[in-house]
C-alpha cells in the first residue's frame with residue numbers, strides 16, 4: 252500500500268517534535284500536525300526542567316545516580332500505582348536523552364543551579380539526588396532546538412491542522428483525519444498534550460481541580476483539549492491515569508504562574524481550619540497539594556504588616572498594594588490582632604496565637620523542629636532564620652491547589668510507547684507520548700521535571716519505534 256508519509260505526528264509540542272526528529276533521524280518521511288497557529292504547546296511555556304538519571308551533566312558535577320535509583324524513588328513516591336515496565340523504561344532512557352538534546356543544540360551547562368530559571372543541574376525538592384536538568388532558555392529553548400532539527404531533517408509541519416480521527420486498517424492504524432482530509436501513514440504518534448483546557452474532561456478525569464472552585468486557573472497551552480480521549484472512546488483504546496495531574500498551590504487571588512505572580516512572603520505560617528500549623532510552608536510542589544487535601548483542601552497563610560510591605564515590586568499578584576486590594580474584596584482577611592484575625596477566618600484564637608508563638612520561636616532560631624522548613628528554605632538559599640510574625644495588622648488568605656499545570660490521563664502504553672486497546676492488545680502502528688500517554692505520570696509529580704522529561708523520552712522512543720516498524724515492513728512512502 253502507498254502511504255503519504257511513513258509517520259504522522261499529532262501535536263507539535265515537546266513530545267511530538269521529539270518523535271518527529273527521532274523518526275526523521277532514522278530516515279522516515281514525517282508530517283507533524285499542529286492544531287494551533289504556532290508550535291510549542293505547554294512545553295514552550297514551561298521552565299523546561301527535565302528529570303533524568305546518570306547523565307553526562309550529573310557525571311561532570313560528580314553526582315552519583317542511576318536509573319535503578321530513579322526508578323525506586325519514582326515508584327515509591329507514586330506508591331507503585333504507575334506501570335512498572337514503562338516507568339523503568341522512562342528512567343533508563345532518561346540517561347541518554349540529555350546527550351541527544353545537547354547534540355541537537357540544547358544547552359544544559361554542567362553547573363549547579365538553585366532554581367528552575369538558572370540553566371544547569373538543580374533539585375526541586377523531593378528528589379533524592381540532584382536530577383533536575385534546566386536548559387538554557389527553558390521550554391522555549393527546547394522547542395527552538397527541536398524545531399531547528401525538524402527543519403534540518405526536512406520534516407513537514409502543518410499548522411492550524413487539528414487531527415480529529417484515526418484511520419484504521421483492521422486492528423492497525425493507516426493514518427489520520429485532519430479536518431475533512433485524510434493523511435495516510437503506517438505509523439501515528441499521538442502527542443496532542445493533556446486535557447487541562449477542557450473543563451468537561453477536567454471534571455471527569457481530574458476532579459481534584461474542583462477543590463479550588465472559582466479560583467481555578469489553567470496555565471497549560473490552549474491546545475490541551477484532550478483530543479486523545481475522543482480517540483480512545485472512538486477506537487476502544489485504554490486510558491490510564493484517571494484522577495491525576497499537577498495542581499500548584501497558590502493564594503486564592505493568584506491568577507498567573509509564579510513567574511508573573513510572584514511569591515508569598517517567606518515569613519508566613521500555614522494553619523489548618525483548626526488554627527494549627529500543619530505543614531512546611533515551602534513543601535515541594537510535588538507533595539504540597541496532597542498535604543492540603545489531607546487538611547480539607549486548603550490552608551490559611553497568615554502574615555503580618557512587615558511581610559506585606561516587604562514584598563518585592565514588579566509582580567502581578569504578590570505585591571503590597573495588590574494584597575490591600577484583595578482586603579477590599581474580602582479575599583484577604585485583615586485584623587489588628589491575631590485573636591481578631593482568628594475570628595475572621597473562623598479558627599480557634601488560642602490555637603492560632605499558640606501556633607504563631609511556636610513558629611516565631613522555631614524559625615527565629617532557623618531550626619524548624621516540627622516541619623523541617625529550615626531545610627526547604629536552605630535549599631532555596633533563603634536564610635532559615637525568619638523574621639517573626641508579630642506586627643499588626645495581620646493578614647490571612649486561603650492557599651488552594653488552584654493552578655492547573657498538566658493532566659496525567661493518557662492512552663495506556665507499553666514499555667515501547669505502543670498504545671494498548673481496552674483488551675490489552677497492542678494497536679499496530681499507534682504510539683503515544685507526553686501528556687497524551689498514560690502509565691508513567693502518576694498521582695505524585697516527581698521532580699522537578701517529570702513531565703517535560705516524560706514528553707521527550709516517550710516522543711524520542713515513539714519515533715524510533717515507528718522507524719523500526721517501517722524498516723521491518725520494508726514499506727516506502
Ligand SMILES: Cc1cc2nc3c(=O)[nH]c(=O)nc-3n(C[C@H](O)[C@H](O)[C@H](O)COP(=O)(O)OP(=O)(O)OC[C@H]3O[C@@H](n4cnc5c(N)ncnc54)[C@H](O)[C@@H]3O)c2cc1C
Nearest residue numbers: 262264266286292293294300414444474685686700702703
Ligand atoms: C507554565 C508551565 C510550566 C511548566 N514547567 C514544567 C517544567 O519545568 N518541567 C516539567 O517537567 N513540566 C513542566 N510543565 C508541564 C510540561 O510542560 C508539560 O506537561 C509537557 O511539556 C507536555 O508536553 P506534550 O508534548 O505532551 O504537550 P504540549 O507541549 O502541550 O504539546 C501538545 C501539542 O499538541 C497540539 N494539539 C492538541 N490537539 C491536537 C490535535 N488534535 N491535532 C494537532 N495538534 C494538536 C497542541 O496545540 C500542542 O501544541 C509546565 C507546564 C506549564 C504550563
